[in-house]
Amino acid sequence: MRLDQNPPRARIPFRARIPFRDCGVTATDGPRIDPALVAALYQEHAAELRWFVLGVVRSADLADEVLQNTFAKAAESGHTAQEATLKGWLFRVALHEALALRRRAKVEGRAVQVLSEVLPPPVETPPQAAGRRETIVQVRSALEQLPREQLEVVRRRIYEQKTFAVIASELDLPLGTVLTRMRSALAKLRQWLDEGNS
Helix, strand or coil, X not given: CCCCCCCCCCCCCHHHCCCCCCCCXXXXXXXXXXXXXXXXXXXXXXXXXXXXXXXXXXXHHHHHHHHHHHHHHHHHHHHHCCHHHHHHHHHHHHHHHHHHHHHHHHHHHHHHHHHHHHCCCCCCCHHHHHHHHHHHHHHXXXXXXXXXXXXXXXXXXXXXXXXXHHHHHHHCCCHHHHHHHHHHHHHHHHHHHHHHHC
């Protein structure tokens, strides 16, 4: 398909759409959008959003990262948008994420270039090497304590560098479920590592 052609759109039959106001929110967990609605929005708009973002970041990998961040934001903050303007809200979030990522990449690129010109190559001291090995052991130990379903998401995301959309497809799970498992796993890992270093 040529870049000037419109991307294919996966349309959801009207009867399959999830009512926007029926978000399954309880008083204890605060306002949240239903993960099934996020998955339906992904199915309907992801291809078009990716083409849009690709025009901004000019990189398939960065476009995938922006898309992933956009739907993570939708899972967290989508309940703040009106149903009638939800598609526009997604595009605004995607544009904001794409521009922020592009700015960050430029700043990081300039910083790396300046530092490489000024600083000598780093030499790891024996205590630093020992500390790094100890950290690796702690991380592996913490990973082994995760529930199997969370560990599977972490492994595919971090070690295999797959996007959340691909992971959801491979595990046959809604995108919102995969995002929730990753968020829970990272919170547990952070807590366990902080406790181990205190």
